[in-house]
Amino acid sequence: MCGIVGYTGNHSAVTPVIEGLRRLEYRGYDSAGIAIPTQPGQPLFIKKRSGKLKKLEEALGKTPTTSSGIGHTRWATHGGPTDTNAHPHLDNEGNLALIHNGIIENYEQLRAELEKRGHKFKSETDTESVVHLLSEARKENNGDLAAAMRQVCRQLKGSFTLLAIHSDKPTHIVGARRNSPLVVGLGTNENFLASDVAAFISHTKKALELGQDQVVEITPNSVVITNLDGTEVQGKEYEISWDASAAERGGFSHFMLKEIYEQPKAISDTLIGRLSDLDLKIKFKKINKIVIIACGTAYNAGLVGKYAIEKCGGIPVDVELASEYRYREPSLDEKTLVIPISQSGETMDTLMALRYAKSKGAKILSVCNTNGSTIARESDSVLYTHAGPEIAVASTKAFATQLVAMYLIGLEIGRKLNTLTKREIDVICEELNQLPAKVEQILETVEPLRETTRKFKSAESILFLGRHVGYPTALEGALKLKELAYMHAEGFAGGELKHGPIALIDKGTPVIAIMPSQDSLLAEKMSSNIQEVKARGAIVIVISEHEFSGADYLIRIPKVTQLMQPVLAVVPLQVIAYEMAVVRGNDVDQPRNLAKSVTVE
Numbered sequence: 001m002c003g004i005v006g007y008t009g010n011h012s013a014v015t016p017v018i019e020g021l022r023r024l025e026y027r028g029y030d031s032a033g034i035a036i037p038t039q040p041g042q043p044l045f046i047k048k049r050s051g052k053l054k055k056l057e058e059a060l061g062k063t064p065t066t067s068s069g070i071g072h073t074r075w076a077t078h079g080g081p082t083d084t085n086a087h088p089h090l091d092n093e094g095n096l097a098l099i100h101n102g103i104i105e106n107y108e109q110l111r112a113e114l115e116k117r118g119h120k121f122k123s124e125t126d127t128e129s130v131v132h133l134l135s136e137a138r139k140e141n142n143g144d145l146a147a148a149m150r151q152v153c154r155q156l157k158g159s160f161t162l163l164a165i166h167s168d169k170p171t172h173i174v175g176a177r178r179n180s181p182l183v184v185g186l187g188t189n190e191n192f193l194a195s196d197v198a199a200f201i202s203h204t205k206k207a208l209e210l211g212q213d214q215v216v217e218i219t220p221n222s223v224v225i226t227n228l229d230g231t232e233v234q235g236k237e238y239e240i241s242w243d244a245s246a247a248e249r250g251g252f253s254h255f256m257l258k259e260i261y262e263q264p265k266a267i268s269d270t271l272i273g274r275l276s277d278l279d280l281k282i283k284f285k286k287i288n289k290i291v292i293i294a295c296g297t298a299y300n301a302g303l304v305g306k307y308a309i310e311k312c313g314g315i316p317v318d319v320e321l322a323s324e325y326r327y328r329e330p331s332l333d334e335k336t337l338v339i340p341i342s343q344s345g346e347t348m349d350t351l352m353a354l355r356y357a358k359s360k361g362a363k364i365l366s367v368c369n370t371n372g373s374t375i376a377r378e379s380d381s382v383l384y385t386h387a388g389p390e391i392a393v394a395s396t397k398a399f400a401t402q403l404v405a406m407y408l409i410g411l412e413i414g415r416k417l418n419t420l421t422k423r424e425i426d427v428i429c430e431e432l433n434q435l436p437a438k439v440e441q442i443l444e445t446v447e448p449l450r451e452t453t454r455k456f457k458s459a460e461s462i463l464f465l466g467r468h469v470g471y472p473t474a475l476e477g478a479l480k481l482k483e484l485a486y487m488h489a490e491g492f493a494g495g496e497l498k499h500g501p502i503a504l505i506d507k508g509t510p511v512i513a514i515m516p517s518q519d520s521l522l523a524e525k526m527s528s529n530i531q532e533v534k535a536r537g538a539i540v541i542v543i544s545e546h547e548f549s550g551a552d553y554l555i556r557i558p559k560v561t562q563l564m565q566p567v568l569a570v571v572p573l574q575v576i577a578y579e580m581a582v583v584r585g586n587d588v589d590q591p592r593n594l595a596k597s598v599t600v601e
């Protein structure tokens with residue numbers, strides 16, 4: 001969703017602000033804008049453009065060299081992606097600029113009141129109401145922008161990260177957050193505010209977390225955080241564990257391809273030091289039900305988690321779409337363990353489901369990839385995945401590490417509840433340790449698959465089949481293809497085929513089948529499913545660890561226990577989706593209409 005950057009320091013602000021916005025491009029956006037003070041008390045320099053950041057840069061012309069400024073990439077919610085609707089928004093004097101991520105739910109009422117009081121609106125956005133309100137509040141608070149921001153936040157309903165700058169005090173930037181991310185970057189004689197540490201990672205690795213409903217005011221040499229009642233609070237400082245190069249393409253044509261190739265490292269980083277004890281603050285003996293809540297790819301990882309945790313730990317597991325969960329008033333109590341899975345740790349649907357579960361007394365163990373994210377902070381315990389920054393909108397290495405996290409949780413419960421024998425624990429650990437090398441092996445032999453993929457570039461629809469954990473893997477393969485290739489794709493459980501979906505099969509329909517491990521009884525069943533679709537004209541691409549003569553195209557993966565097969569089988573599926581996006585001329589890293597971090601419900 002929207003990217004937010006604020007800089008105040010001793011260099012011209014245009015460069016760090018634009019550079020920060022570029023590093024946040026991955027979040028997904030459709031317009032961009034910047035506000036820089038000119039002279040104290042004079043209107044701010046503003047430039048906004050719909051489209052990509054490049055269009056904004058081309059439009060910039062001569063910019064002020066002032067050493068403070070704010071910038072924004074917008075993912076449209078209220079009002080289309082036009083120059084006028086782009087942020088920053090200004091008050092009627094043009095001296096106060098505001099940028100916003102999230103949704104202001106009571107904006108219509110605020111707008112009607114403000115218009116009655118003479119404020120002139122230019123855009124269709126919910127944000128513009130806030131800048132007019134802030135302008136009034138600033139006057140009421142004798143020019144104190146932080147006090148004005150606190151007053152305004154108390155009147156707002158919804159979720160927001162807000163950043164404001166006024167030409168009277170050009171070195172001061174004021175921010176606020178509720179249910180939407182905002183971090184402070186602590187530099188030397190310069191400070192940053194951003195929706196994500198990636199924006200300032202090339203300047204500083206020191207960051208400060210902000211809590212819910214807090215306001216922050218930064219200058220080049222100070223950071224003051226307050227609650228909405230004005231009491232000063234200390235932010236939690238932390239060191240960012242990755243460096244700028246991790247958020248760069250490093251010779252790959254796209255971030256997604258780089259991230260596919262980073263999977264062996266991401267898996268081994270997530271495993272390091274975790275196999276003997278996870279040190280989770282959860283008393284598993286007191287738990288009688290587990291609910292995994294997540295969205296999209298993370299949900300698919302959760303589906304695999306159900307198989308792993310039930311098999312290893314013997315506790316019943318439900319997997320729920322976070323966006324649906326709280327609305328059906330599910331039964332849960334203090335004996336329920338809820339596991340939210342989220343790469344960003346900021347997904348609003350998942351956060352709201354987490355809060356609902358917490359309010360009912362459930363224990364929360366989140367699986368997150370982002371240090372200090374809201375979901376991580378609101379959980380009783382966190383198992384961090386160590387995928388490093390995932391920049392491409394389509395998740396790849398985060399999914400691989402979420403799967404590993406599921407196995408680790410299963411292993412931990414099995415160990416704590418004695419549902420696994422010592423021998424079983426050793427085998428699982430050995431299998432997990434071998435995963436990075438096996439993924440590496442697939443990546444070394446993936447080139448012919450890219451060529452095969454190109455043959456299907458004009459297909460109208462591609463179907464994915466799997467059984468057991470191959471079923472969620474099929475769902476993930478289909479999701480990747482939809483996101484990247486903008487093609488119709490659907491994943492089915494092999495056994496369900498004959499109950500309806502087989503009607504979709506026509507002459508030439510490509511079907512990608514994930515063959516279960518040979519040692520599982522399901523291999524024979526899948527073999528029959530493949531024969532069924534072939535008999536109706538399908539062209540079948542089979543992903544299998546063993547030879548299979550019934551395939552039109554066979555993609556071999558290394559042998560692994562059935563439970564862990566998704567970690568390997570998903571790799572060719574990611575490559576297929578990637579290649580299909582490339583050959584169809586799509587934007588691989590920022591597919592249309594999508595955002596990396598979905599901070600609205």
Ligand code: AGP
Nearest residue numbers: 296297298342343344347394395
């Ligand atoms: C994955 O390719 C998608 N971009 C999307 O489904 C994503 O997994 C989902 O939005 C959840 O995000 P999260 O892991 O950051 O919560």
